[in-house]
Amino acid sequence: MKNYSIAKSRRIRSSPYTSRIERQGVTAYTVYNHMLLPAAFGSIEDSCDHLKKDVQVWDVAAERQVEISGVDAAKLVQLMTCRDLSKSKIGRCYYCPIIDDDGNLVNDPVILKIADDKWWISIADSDVIFFAKGLASGNNFRVKIFEPNVDIIAIQGPKSFSLMEKVFGKKITELKFFGFDYYEFKGVKHLIARSGWSKQGGFEIYVENTQSGLDLYDHFFEIGKEFNLKPGCPNLIERIESGLLSYGNDFDNNDNPFECGFEKYVNLDSEVQFLGKQKLKEIKAAGIKRKLMGIYIETDKISLTKSLKIKDDKGNFIGELRSACYSPHFKKVIGIAMINEPYCKPLATGVIEIEGNSLSVKVCDLPFI
């Protein structure tokens, strides 16, 4: 597969850390929320191994925040998600599908309740800010909506706990999963959540004070040698093995939350009002006709640049592969696919064409590991 350069411009924003990761050997970028998001530091296989064993610092400034504040803030946030937030607590993160009037997905952010009247929506790759602004305008909500100056650094991997303890003290190891609190680095407080886009454990530092964030970034690498700290980024292999879904890759505004395995975040029996509630009740009652599933393909390489059709042995369309990678752990290609009934169950089989070869596909549940 030939490589193509990324043409940089202000429209595809750099982060405060871009010059650092370029000195540290980033080799590929993707674009996410109109920003550069590092996609590789050399081999993603090696980086995946390292992430599972040690600890990495990630520039994930592309995970932008939509700040919603004001007297109607909670009402607007609830209107956008099918997850019941009526009992949500300050200091907690909530994974929340954002749903439109048709019951389809707009995004799958983590929502942070900063205060009763102040929320951060930490978004995947779509402009939730304009959905929020449209809804606020149409409903005459008294809210302020903007993108605050927040650039996230993620610390991911099993040794992230030791690294973070060394910088912030014992207290940070007591932070519960999807909790957040404020921790001090050289006199500056940072909001830190125990979260991140891997299943290897870790933290996300929501940096508002850019200079302190840069100092912190450098400090990690000054003291990180004993933990074998390396720069990294969200890893395609690790995230597919772990079944972490990606908006735009695995699902988008043409899919509903039931098709994507988000049932437990769809609170149709709650009292709260949200967009698409009636539509989702109808979809649930009718039953879904397709579902996101894992698949195995017996081959040793793949590079997906668009979805690929999966067919049955008679050549009928039964689904499409949306993300895939070669997994050194499984010693085959694994992928995430939207599969039609009745094939969306473990052990169902199909056929996929990859570069002229017909390969057999085996369906499985997610996550792989």
Place this chain on the structure above:
Amino acid sequence: MKNYSIAKSRRIRSSPYTSRIERQGVTAYTVYNHMLLPAAFGSIEDSCDHLKKDVQVWDVAAERQVEISGVDAAKLVQLMTCRDLSKSKIGRCYYCPIIDDDGNLVNDPVILKIADDKWWISIADSDVIFFAKGLASGNNFRVKIFEPNVDIIAIQGPKSFSLMEKVFGKKITELKFFGFDYYEFKGVKHLIARSGWSKQGGFEIYVENTQSGLDLYDHFFEIGKEFNLKPGCPNLIERIESGLLSYGNDFDNNDNPFECGFEKYVNLDSEVQFLGKQKLKEIKAAGIKRKLMGIYIETDKISLTKSLKIKDDKGNFIGELRSACYSPHFKKVIGIAMINEPYCKPLATGVIEIEGNSLSVKVCDLPFI
């Protein structure tokens, strides 16, 4: 400047033409509306020269459409733009700033009136679809909003008229600027507008029938030799020289239309209702404090990856450079900058730091040519 690869995935969609432009020598991509947009076929200087003399075919599928139809379609479209569309005609394109409740810009699409109750918003790089969906939901409008399967091919350059006449006949040369109509290619009708993101003249073909579009693309190159037809893409040099603004580069959701020179599209005295109308009246009455201007820099190269500060001779901030290129025509660097009062007028001067060198900046009106 080191090159970095673009990591492809389904989230950054290919177009139907991607495999063709890769065979034809595309070297760099940008990402626009979650799609690959070609950014270079080798030297952008050579490509700029060719665009000004001959004719190019561009894969601009990344200019996505938001289709709004239904009884309240016209009302919703008008609500989103400060341009008075009450006298708009079917078969015409309208350049329309999209404005939020704060009077700031959301996008600057070309809007096509397909029918009284069916519009296409041909968008720049932000998710207008979610703004429209939010507004429709909040206002209880009876509309259908979706992204239709439309992939634009642009034919740009002075010889585009002869090339298009050879394919579609004499009639297409009679199409007026920003008009559109339907023209047949081998039995398939295509919506074609006289428009495009260059000032060299040309057409945009809104391809709905993908296979016919691919056949048409190939046909252009079969017959294009006599016009010296080459593949191309929106050209950084040509668009800056021509003063064609780019959402995300030259302006964004932090800027208002008066600051961006869009006065003639802000119809505050009209009867129509649109978002931010009162706010825009206040901004107009108070007068703007900064404005997008052209600048000249006496140097022979630049590669902008983010905005750069412009200062006065005492070191005070007076503006920021947002887009720039070396122009072989002017034999210096030209750029588009947001400049504060009182420096936002021709012949004002400033200083900019580029790679450690202090260079003098001269302000001018847009467009350059």
